[in-house]
Amino acid sequence: MDRSRLLILGASGHGRVVADIASCLNRYEQIAFLDDDEGKTSAMGHPVLGTIAMVDRYLEDFDLFVAVGNNLVRQRIQLGLKSRQARLATLVHPSAVLGSEVSLGEGTAVMAGAVINCGSIVGRGCIINTSASLDHDNVLEDFVHISPGAHLAGTVHVGECTWIGIGACVINNLRLAGGCRIGAGAVVVSDIVEKGTYVGVPARRRRS
Ligand SMILES: CC(C)(COP(=O)(O)OP(=O)(O)OC[C@H]1O[C@@H](n2cnc3c(N)ncnc32)[C@H](O)[C@@H]1OP(=O)(O)O)[C@@H](O)C(=O)NCCC(=O)NCCS
The missing domain is CATH 2.160.10.10 (Hexapeptide repeat proteins)
Known part of the structure; x- marks a missing residue:
């Protein structure tokens, strides 16, 4: 099976629950996060690759998932990604x-x-x-x-x-x-x- 990579935007509690789901699915060869807390380097054993503003450099190689609990913030980020042709999981x-x-x-x-x-x-x-x-x-x-x-x-x-x-x-x-x-x-x-x-x-x- 061809396995892709998943980049989760947000490494807080909600993001970590999302990572748990992704792990259970056995669909991804790599799971990573972006998070605006620059002190955070990993979560659940998965690396934090940078801040959410850096997402453009990962659009080619990763499927994306916006794991932000606030509905309006999640909407803004997800619609922004969509307009840049991101692949959303x-x-x-x-x-x-x-x-x-x-x-x-x-x-x-x-x-x-x-x-x-x-x-x-x-x-x-x-x-x-x-x-x-x-x-x-x-x-x-x-x-x-x-x-x-x-x-x-x-x-x-x-x-x-x-x-x-x-x-x-x-x-x-x-x-x-x-x-x-x-x-x-x-x-x-x-x-x-x-x-x-x-x-x-x-x-x-x-x-x-
Ligand atoms: C309804 C809610 C959004 C309001 O949040 P808020 O605007 O910050 O409200 P406050 O905590 O300042 O409370 C304001 C008043 O509403 C009352 N109140 C707040 N939530 C209430 C609820 N669920 N049921 C009854 N009364 C509630 C408070 O007791 C307070 O009353 P008072 O003015 O008489 O003291 C919030 O309390 C709530 O229920 N959130 C749901 C949380 C949740 O489901 N989390 C799951 C995340 S996965």
């Missing part, structure tokens, strides 16, 4: 379960124990984090993050760059606007039409 942990007719956009990570049921469409640069679940026919626009242990029932639509916090739940047939933050443990029971931060059970917009 999509990474799915072997223990994740994907139903039939599920599609994943490039630059998306599906972490250990996640479940994505049939007919769901996940956009580019999304994170489906540890043990999160999307039931059937969800649509996630680009750069959405579903945090660990969050659960979306069937036919939920999540707008671009929305972040669903750890352990949050969304009942079926709802639409959530883009650019929202849904707090840890929140339960969303009605459509969210306005960008903002929503917390609690049932989830309400936090005025600040």
Whole structure:
């Protein structure tokens, strides 16, 4: 099998989890990082080759993966790479379960124990984090993050760059606007039409 090389942008906790997935896949002959902490020379036994600004010199030789948790920063970096014809990886942990007719956009990570049921469409640069679940026919626009242990029932639509916090739940047939933050443990029971931060059970917009 022809094995390629993977360069992960970001060597923080999220980047290291991404490196773990890549290692499990046995698809890459080399894994390396770029990170803006110039004091960091390696992570998880993989070298840090430089800062993210140096990425252009690696575009030919590596597949790339943007492992930055902040949705807007990840979006900016990934779209910038795309415009320079970078090859972007999509990474799915072997223990994740994907139903039939599920599609994943490039630059998306599906972490250990996640479940994505049939007919769901996940956009580019999304994170489906540890043990999160999307039931059937969800649509996630680009750069959405579903945090660990969050659960979306069937036919939920999540707008671009929305972040669903750890352990949050969304009942079926709802639409959530883009650019929202849904707090840890929140339960969303009605459509969210306005960008903002929503917390609690049932989830309400936090005025600040
Ligand atoms: C919702 C959230 C984004 C708000 O962050 P923030 O703007 O920094 O908010 P603060 O911590 O300043 O809290 C502001 C107020 O909201 C309340 N609050 C914050 N998060 C809350 C939550 N999840 N549920 C209920 N209330 C919450 C705080 O208690 C505080 O209330 P007060 O003003 O009465 O004291 C954040 O608290 C959260 O839940 N993040 C999810 C983290 C996560 O999922 N991480 C996984 C990473 S993989």
